[in-house]
Amino acid sequence: MIGVADVEAAARRIAGRVRRTPVLSVEGGAFDGVADPTWLKLEYLQHTGSFKARGAMNRLLSAAEAGNLGDGVVAASGGNAGLAVAYAAGILGVPAEVYVPLTAPEVKVRKLKALGAEVRQVGAEYAEANAAALERAAQTGALFCHAYDQPEICAGQGTLALEMLDQVDGLDTVILAVGGGGLLAGVAAALHCRARVVGAEPETIPTLHAALAAGQPVDVEVSGIAADALGARRLGDIAYRVAVDTGVRSVLVSDQEVVEARRLLWEQCRIVMEHGTATALAALVTGAYRPEPGERVGILICGANTNPADLAH
Template sequence: MHELTYADIEAAATRIDGRTRPVALAPTEPGAFGTPGSAQAWLALEYLQHTGSFKARGARNFLAAHREAGTLPGAGVTIASGGNAGLACAWAARQQGVRATVFLPTTAPPVKVAKLRSYGAEVRLVGTEYAEALAACAEHSAASGALASHAYDHPLIAAGAGTLLGEIRERLAGLDTVIVSVGGGGLFAGVATAAREHGVRVVAVEPEGSRALHAAIEAGRPVDVPVASVAADSLGARITSRTALAAAQHDGVQSVLVPDSAIVAARQALWDDRRIAVEHAAATALAALTHGVYRADAGERVAVVLCGANTDPGDLGAGSDVG
C-alpha cells in the first residue's frame, strides 16, 4: 500500500477544486461544549458537503485520479459501505458518467438506501455488518471487472478527506487542534497527515463499543474488534487501516474513547443549542469535549469536525425548547 504523504493531499486538492463544497466554520462561545476559560471551539460544518458527508472528497479524488490514469473501466465502480461512502461513490460516479454498485449491510439506515438509489446506484444489501458487505463487494468486483473502491482504506480516499484540514486552516488562523471521529480511519489518516505538515494537533475520537483505531494502537498492529455502538452505521469498521495506524503513531495525535450516552447527548446538544441535526458519527467528535475526555488548554483554538448528517432527525427534539 502506498504511504500517504502531504503531496498526495495537495494533488487531491487540485483534483477536487471546484467540485466539492468548501467547508464552513461556525464559532461557538468561549466555554461552550465544555471548552474552559478562554479556549474556543469552532464547528467545521462538513455535513453540508455534497452527499451529506466528507466522503465526497475522497470519492471525487479516487475516480478523478483513475480517469486521469485511464484505469476507469466500463463496468464502473463498486464499493461496500455503511452508507456515507456509498453515497459519495455513487455521486462521484454519476459525475464521471459511470455505473456504481454499492453493497451495504441490511442494518443500513433506510434514508441512506433511498438516497443511494436517487443517485442512480444499484444497491445490494448483504449481511448485518460492514465486513460482510465488503466480502460481497470483492466478489462482485472480481466477477464483473468493476473498479473496487473502499470506504476508507485507500490512499486516494484518505488524501481526498485530508483536503478538509487545509480549508479549516484557511478559515481559522492559529488553529491549534482538530477533533475528528474515527471509523475505519480514512478521514483521520488524511487529516492527521495534513495536520502534521502544519503542526496542528489531532484528537481521534471513537465510541467505546467501536474502537478499531484505539485497539490497533494498543496492539501495535490493526486487529479485529467487535462493533456495538449507536454510531456503528458510520463508525462500524472492525479493523482500521495501516495508514490510519501509522498516522496515529506520530507525535501530536491523541486517541480517546467516548460512551454511547455521551454521543447521544452531544448530538442532542447540537440540536437544542444550534438546530444542527447530525448523525451519531459526527456527534462522536464533539463528545470528546462535552464528555471531558479531551480538555482544551486556555486560549486553545479547536475545530470540531461535524462529518456527516445522513440521519433520521425524528428522534431529536425531546429536549428542545419549543414555543
C-alpha cells in the first residue's frame, strides 16, 4: 500500500530529473457529447513519451540511495516501462536489460536499443517476459524493476497527479487508462480525498473491472488493440488495495470506441497517441463515464510511442 506521503517523497526525489508536463484546456464541444471544458495532462511530453519515466527514476534513485544499484537493472515491459527504465539507467550510468514480448511494437524495440538497453524478446505476452526478467535478475543480482507493482514505481507515477492539482483549479475527476495499475495506484493515492479517479479499460483487457468484481486481482485474457500498452494479465496488488481504499471506479469501452477516440484526439488536438492512452478519452466521449454539469474533468494523455500511419485503424 502507498499513500500521499509516498508520492510527495517521490516528487522531491525525482525533481529536476523528469519534466513537469503541461495541461491543455479543451473547450466544450470539441469532443463529441462533452459540453464542458476538459483538461488534458500532456504526459506524452515526458522523457521517453510516457509517465513511466517518473516511476522508473524514483525506483532507481531509491535503490541508489540504499547502495543497491551497482549491478544494473533488469525490467520486463510491453514497451513503455522498459523505455523508462532504460532512460533512467542511462542517466544514472548503469546497464539495463529489458525483456519484452515478441508482440512488442517495433517502434518501441528500436527505441529501447537506441537508449542503450540490451533487449530480450520472450513469449507472446507481458507475463512471460516478466517471468524471464525475474529469473535473470535473480541470476545476476541486478535490481528488478516491475512495470507496475512496486511501491517506488507506483509512487513515482503519482507525481503527475500532484502537478495536476496545481495546474487545474478545482479538479474534480481524473480519468486514466488502466493496465497493470501502477499509474492508477499512484494517482489514486495522490488524489485521495481531493478528487475522484476513474479507471478506463478496454473490454478485451478488464484487469481492474475483473479484480473489483472478484474481490481480488484475477487473471484475464489479454487481447485487443491496446494490448501492447495495457496488456497485463492481472491488476497489481498495490493498485487493487489503493483502488478499493480510495473508491476508484472502473468503466469499460470497446476496441472500436478506442480507435474512434484516438482519431478524435488527432482531429481536435493534433495529438497522436497509442491506443492504450485513447482508452481514457473513449470513456468520456462514449458516455461510459458521464460527468455532472460543471464537473471539472482531467484526462491523462500519455503513451506517444506509436506509429501515426495507423490512425485509421
